[in-house]
Amino acid sequence: xxxxxxxGLLGLALRNLLRNPGRTLAVxxxxxxxxxxxxxxxxxxxxxxxxxARGLDRLxxxxxxxxxxxxxxxxTALVMGLPTAFYMEGERALAEIRSIEGVKxxxxxxxxxxxASSACCTGHLMLxxxxxxxxxxxxxxxxxxxxxELAPDEVLVGNHILGVTGDPLTFYGTTFRLGARLDPTGMxxxxxxFLPQEAVWKMAERSHELAEQPLEVxxxxxxxxxxxxxxxxxxxxxxxxxxxxxxxVAVITAGDVxxxxxxxxxxxxxxxxxxxxSVLLIALLLFVVLFFAIARERRRExxxxxxxxxxxxxxxxxxxxxxxxxxxxxxxxGVTGGGAVYGLFKEAIMVSYTLPFLYPPAGxxxxxxxxxxxxxxxxxxxVAAWPALRxxxxxPHEAIHAx
Amino acid sequence: xxxTASGGVMPMRCYWSERAFQGVAALVxxxxxxxxxxxxxxxxxxLAVTGAGLLMILIPLWLVxxxxxxxxxxxxxxxxxxxxxxGITVMAGLVGVLQLRRLDAAGVERRVG
Numbered sequence: 001x002x003x004x005x006x007x008g009l010l011g012l013a014l015r016n017l018l019r020n021p022g023r024t025l026a027v028x029x030x031x032x033x034x035x036x037x038x039x040x041x042x043x044x045x046x047x048x049x050x051x052x053a054r055g056l057d058r059l060x061x062x063x064x065x066x067x068x069x070x071x072x073x074x075x076t077a078l079v080m081g082l083p084t085a086f087y088m089e090g091e092r093a094l095a096e097i098r099s100i101e102g103v104k105x106x107x108x109x110x111x112x113x114x115x116a117s118s119a120c121c122t123g124h125l126m127l128x129x130x131x132x133x134x135x136x137x138x139x140x141x142x143x144x145x146x147x148x149e150l151a152p153d154e155v156l157v158g159n160h161i162l163g164v165t166g167d168p169l170t171f172y173g174t175t176f177r178l179g180a181r182l183d184p185t186g187m188x189x190x191x192x193x194f195l196p197q198e199a200v201w202k203m204a205e206r207s208h209e210l211a212e213q214p215l216e217v218x219x220x221x222x223x224x225x226x227x228x229x230x231x232x233x234x235x236x237x238x239x240x241x242x243x244x245x246x247x248x249v250a251v252i253t254a255g256d257v258x259x260x261x262x263x264x265x266x267x268x269x270x271x272x273x274x275x276x277x278s279v280l281l282i283a284l285l286l287f288v289v290l291f292f293a294i295a296r297e298r299r300r301e302x303x304x305x306x307x308x309x310x311x312x313x314x315x316x317x318x319x320x321x322x323x324x325x326x327x328x329x330x331x332x333x334g335v336t337g338g339g340a341v342y343g344l345f346k347e348a349i350m351v352s353y354t355l356p357f358l359y360p361p362a363g364x365x366x367x368x369x370x371x372x373x374x375x376x377x378x379x380x381x382x383v384a385a386w387p388a389l390r391x392x393x394x395x396p397h398e399a400i401h402a403x
Numbered sequence: 404x405x406x407t408a409s410g411g412v413m414p415m416r417c418y419w420s421e422r423a424f425q426g427v428a429a430l431v432x433x434x435x436x437x438x439x440x441x442x443x444x445x446x447x448x449x450l451a452v453t454g455a456g457l458l459m460i461l462i463p464l465w466l467v468x469x470x471x472x473x474x475x476x477x478x479x480x481x482x483x484x485x486x487x488x489x490g491i492t493v494m495a496g497l498v499g500v501l502q503l504r505r506l507d508a509a510g511v512e513r514r515v516g
Contacts, residue, residue, distance in 0.1 A: 162471050191474070340490075344483035347473055 013322040016294075027290050028330045030283035031376055035334025037276040039372045040342040041269065044349070044357070046364060048265050051186030051356035055079075056254045058185050060137040061226035062235050064252045065097065065242055071250040074224065075260055079356050081158070081191025083113035083126040090222035093246045097225060100241050102233030107134040108222035110200050114171050114193075115213055125161065127171060127193045129200030136228050138194050146180050150196060154179030158190040169193070173210025174203040186358025261356065268353045287383045291323055295387035302391055303399025312392035319388045320381050327380020331373035339369070417477030420467040424459060424485050431455050431492055438499075446507070449499030456492030459485055 017024045055078070066074050067088040076082045090108050097106045110129035130138050132149060138156060142149060150156060155169060155176045163169065167178045176195065184190055200217065207215040229238060239251040298319070305315040342349075350357045359365065391399070431452055438448040463469050463482045472478065 160473055341487065344486055348479040348483065351474065351479060 009318060009321055010325065013318055013325050016318065016322055017326060023290060023293075024326065027283070027286045027326060028333065030279070030286045031327055031330025031380070032334040032337060034276065034280045034283045035331040035372050035376045036338025036341070037272065037279060037334075038375075039335045039338040039369060041272050041276065042368045042372070043339065043342060043360070043365065044268065044272075044355075045265065046360040046368065047186070047357045048261060048355050050360045051358035052258050052261050054358055055185040055187030055189060055356060056257065058137075058141075058182070058187075058189060059226075059254070060140070060228065062229040062233075062254055063227035063239055063242070065093065065225040065227065065246070065249050066223065066252065068248050068250050071252055074252060075257065076188075076354060077111070077126055078188045078257060079261060080351065080354055081126060081160075081188030083111075083124045085111045085113045086223055087218050087221035088223070088249065090220055090225070093249065094222075094225060096245045097227060097242055100238060100245065102230050102238045103227055104230045104233075105134065105136050105228040107131055107136060107226050108197070109224045109226060110197055110217060110221075111223035112171075112200060112203075112215060112217070115211065125171075125193055126188070126191065127155075127195060127200065129195055129197040131197045137226060141182070142180070150179050151177075152196070152199060153177055154195075155199075156180050156182065156194040158182055158188075158192045159184040160190040161193060172203050172207035172213075172215045174199075174206055184358060185356075187356040264353050264355050268349070268355065284379075284383060287323070287327075287380060288386070291319065291384040292387045294322070295319060295391050299391065299394070299399045303394065303396045303401075306396035307400065316388040316391055319391070320384050323380040323384030324377045325380075328373055328377035330380075331376025334376065335369040335372050415470065415477070416467060417469045417475070417481060420463050420469055420477070421481055423462050423467050424481075427455050427458050427462065428488070431459075446500055446503040449496050449503060451496075452499065453493050453496030456489050456494075456496055459489030459492055 059078075064074065067086050070084075070086040073084040073086065077084045087110075094106055094108060097103055108131055112127040112129065114125045114127060132139055139149070142156065153176050156179055157163070157169075159182055161169075161178075161181070163178045165178055165180065168175045169178055170176075171193075176199070182189065204215040204217045207213075227238070227242070229235060235253045235255065239253055242251050243249065302315045306312065346357060349355075360368075434448050434452050434455065438445050441448075458466075463477075463485045469475070469477045469482050
């Protein structure tokens with residue numbers, strides 16, 4: 001059945017493992033849990049980094065200026081898309097910011113939180129009104145991907161907003177058409193609707209007649225000012241200068257957003273790492289106990305092999321191979337199970353820890369999975385090497401007569 | 404709950420999805436009891452449990468689907484939980500079928516307890 005010697009040895013190792021399926025299963029489950037947690041942890045880490053990189057790249061701004069005290073809300077809106085609305089005086093702040101050395105462009109945005117729809121599950125959305133004449137975040141994307149600006153009744157939606165191109169979307173009594181959809185970023189932008197600032201003003205005006213609740217946006221006010229810096233400009237220095245010249249504002253750098261996400265990620269990992277380490281310890285103990293028991297059971301068998309001329313290495317190779325196989329299979333099951341369970345509860349985990357997430361590229365995921373499987377297999381081989389080495393030190397006659 | 408224009412409230416469809424799931428879960432628990440009390444029926448019961456597990460998966464996906472908004476509580480907790488519980492139930496049912504077939508083939512007698 002096993003013509004190839006390597007396959008033959010593998011088949012033998014597999015049969016040996018199946019001799020006591022209950023014992024093997026216990027160790028397999030232990031390895032599986034460790035590998036699954038490690039894979040999910042790695043996936044979360046890489047996925048969060050990927051989402052932050054993609055999200056900040058799409059945002060395209062080096063600095064964001066918001067009213068003092070609104071930085072926390074902006075972070076939640078940027079990362080999770082939780083609707084928020086705050087306003088500050090716009091024109092003077094814009095003029096001041098544009099006059100600062102190192103500022104390449106500054107563009108205002110108006111945030112509006114939609115009313116909850118009475119229909120099931122439409123939920124709250126965040127509308128962002130941009131100024132097409134100065135915008136450097138949405139407009140370049142539209143020109144590149146859509147080849148045109150948005151029509152007055154069109155909106156650009158984040159990837160998670162329901163509907164297809166042309167579908168009607170009603171906000172504060174005004175109906176818009178879905179003009180285009182952005183690629184996923186894993187950040188709050190996926191839950192955001194972009195529309196020209198002019199459309200927001202009109203919607204606010206009409207909301208007094210058409211909406212259940214009127215939209216009040218103070219005239220001349222904005223929610224945030226997005227700032228792009230000149231090449232080589234010092235973001236921290238420009239942020240400090242904006243804070244000094246424009247009173248009552250908070251300046252957030254792209255680095256602040258990434259740092260804040262990293263802190264939230266550290267919080268999640270601080271819960272995950274002790275669990276993984278505890279399970280790893282249990283799995284190691286199980287592995288050691290299992291392979292010491294197997295080594296004890298096979299002492300005579302190995303003694304006979306040695307007496308018939310097999311080298312010490314040859315006689316215990318099967319034992320180490322069994323451990324490698326068990327570790328590898330456990331790792332494979334862990335990667336599959338961990339990936340599947342994480343996939344199911346991904347949204348709940350990310351919402352609980354206010355983390356953005358975007359699956360890393362397939363190649364990166366495959367590499368991570370392969371690393372976990374190889375580490376599990378290598379760990380198994382290393383643990384089994386200990387009882388195997390003890391066996392090789394026994395003289396053949398000692399092994400044969402051992403009780 | 405959804406508030407209607409007249410001010411009343413009515414349950415969202417995920418409420419009914421959860422109720423249907425609870426019904427199937429109760430059936431699985433009853434099947435477990437039946438398999439314990441009537442060991443001879445074990446294989447058939449295991450097969451029925453496999454079907455019930457599939458039903459547990461199909462309820463939130465297709466039979467009484469939850470809404471399309473990924474951020475709603477039903478999609479964050481109930482749906483993944485139902486899929487996981489359904490998957491485990493299907494596997495447990497299949498293991499039961501295969502294991503009992505092996506035992507039957509070996510002529511092992513089954514007794515209550």
